Amino acid sequence: MQGLRQFADYKRGRIGVTLDRANVARDAPLREQLENSLAIADQLVPLSADVIAASPTISAHRQQRLYDSFVGIIDGGGELAARELLLKHPRETKAFDSYVAALALCHGTLLRRTGSINQNRFFALMLLKWMQGISISELVDGRTSFYPNEKIDTTIRSTLDLVEQELRFNYVRAFGCYNALLSEALKVSGHGELCKSMPSIALYLEIGASDKTMISFIALGLSRLAAKNLTNICPIKTLDVKNARAWLSRQDLEILGFSTYIRSEVNLALKRSSVTG
Numbered sequence: 001m002q003g004l005r006q007f008a009d010y011k012r013g014r015i016g017v018t019l020d021r022a023n024v025a026r027d028a029p030l031r032e033q034l035e036n037s038l039a040i041a042d043q044l045v046p047l048s049a050d051v052i053a054a055s056p057t058i059s060a061h062r063q064q065r066l067y068d069s070f071v072g073i074i075d076g077g078g079e080l081a082a083r084e085l086l087l088k089h090p091r092e093t094k095a096f097d098s099y100v101a102a103l104a105l106c107h108g109t110l111l112r113r114t115g116s117i118n119q120n121r122f123f124a125l126m127l128l129k130w131m132q133g134i135s136i137s138e139l140v141d142g143r144t145s146f147y148p149n150e151k152i153d154t155t156i157r158s159t160l161d162l163v164e165q166e167l168r169f170n171y172v173r174a175f176g177c178y179n180a181l182l183s184e185a186l187k188v189s190g191h192g193e194l195c196k197s198m199p200s201i202a203l204y205l206e207i208g209a210s211d212k213t214m215i216s217f218i219a220l221g222l223s224r225l226a227a228k229n230l231t232n233i234c235p236i237k238t239l240d241v242k243n244a245r246a247w248l249s250r251q252d253l254e255i256l257g258f259s260t261y262i263r264s265e266v267n268l269a270l271k272r273s274s275v276t277g
Helices: 002-011 015-021 029-044 049-053 060-085 095-109 117-131 136-146 152-188 192-197 201-207 212-219 224-233 241-249 260-276
Strands: none
Touching: 002 015, 002 029, 002 049, 015 029, 029 060, 049 060, 049 152, 060 095, 060 152, 060 192, 095 117, 095 152, 117 136, 117 152, 117 201, 136 152, 152 192, 152 201, 212 224, 212 241, 224 260, 241 260
16 A cells, blocks of 8 residues: 555655655665656556545556556447446346446456456345345345355355455455546546446445435444335435434334334434434
8 A cells, every 4th residue: 555655646746755754865775766666667557646546455557457448448339338337326227237247357457356257246246235235144145045055154154254354345445446447437538427327336335235215324323234124114215314314203113013122223313313413
């Protein structure tokens, strides 16, 4: 990550200031070596400093490889190909296929994965289910369909690791970088208006939700499980935080059959939001 920041500073013409602050003497051989290396890297990675800095934990060389892939695809297929590169919202019918295709690109450039068809389909399914708000137990069931001979305790442990290490870390980084690079490729190719159609996949992965109403419930302080159950009965899936709170305050959750635990969560969230609001 430190090297990437130095590279971005070089591209912005600020590497001298950065090295001075790091107390690297101006006549030190190390300084000359570093600046020469950065100059070579600059020739190999023409992406702008701002684009590279948007994904500070991913190698600039890997970012350039994905960007070049985008440019090649768009140049070869025009606007139709550009639209196909846009990630679908988790509620769209072609979301799964969209993620399979995106993972094939990410695994071949950003992430160190084999990128086999089965691997891409497995991660696409897990990504989709997680962003749709599916519970951990249902994710366990989903993993079982891919690994039917795995012991259940191994499946549970692997699913928890999958959520924390893969979905909410590696793929948050990867899809955030994907969108940043695709946005740049679209603008350069004259299709910048398509950027408005990009869903916030990295945010959805981090939260484990993609319906605006569910995200608003979570923002109010509800657990993901409670937010999902409430979203299921809420007729409007696009409530902002203010309207989500108003809707919650009008519901009789006991009559609706919600557990004492979820009712307590909701009451606490409403109290907190009334104080902060």
